Amino acid sequence: MQPPDRQPLGFWTLRAGETIRARTRGALAEIGVTQPEWWVLHQLSLHPGGVPRDDVIGTVGPNDTPEAIVAALRSVAANGWSRDDGATIALTTAGRERFERAAEVQAALQRERMQGISTEDFATTITVLQKTIDNLGGTAWHW
Template sequence: MDDERPIGWWVKRLDTLLEEALDSVVAGEGLTRRHWQVLHSLAGGTDREADVVTALADFPGDAGTILADLAARGWVDRTVAGSLHLTAEGAAAHDRVSRAVGRVRRHTADGLSRQEYERTVLVLARMVENVERALGRG
């Protein structure tokens, strides 16, 4: 019976499905999830390459390599001073992928009220804090 599965099973299952859904969305643009993370981090405006690499250091893959690929696509301009910004083509690509990612997020919350969704996130965050504290990390 599904209701008897522990929370860890549900969390892992949801994570797997979200990864699969998001991978399929970005693959439609010829991107990886890492491309999306870099593209999205640059969408707010100009940034320094070193800052982007540092901000995304905890995620798998080499942000520098991804930046080079995005620049080769004509989606990112690099200045001599190490600043980066999205080109018009890069901004358009970001908008397309962002809309698709938004659809995945909305589908994930189908049938949930805003309050249910917010409460679920709050409960999961509290559980993470509890486990981190039990492991001596909090």
């Protein structure tokens, strides 16, 4: 294998993304949550008093297609994990419990991903990826 400084960034970022997404989706599926549902639950957890539907879509939308996010909002509601008063969406008690369980899974996944990686190396990797996107004229934002 070529030394790391001679290997293609696009190849490794694609493979890392595929691997992380597959592992995350599999672990969440074990507790009956899809990744888009997790994104919605996470956003609702940040707004205990409720948040406008369009704000949720706008925040998590870049993670997937708009259709996937709207479907996740419908699914979260159908599962009884959220309530909609017409102005805002908020977690129900069942939704809070489901969020907390999914957050435990996400924390365990992050510990798994970080094995042998220092916080400094992780931060450097994120900074390099952000700078690469910027250098190429792309845009990326994460809440």
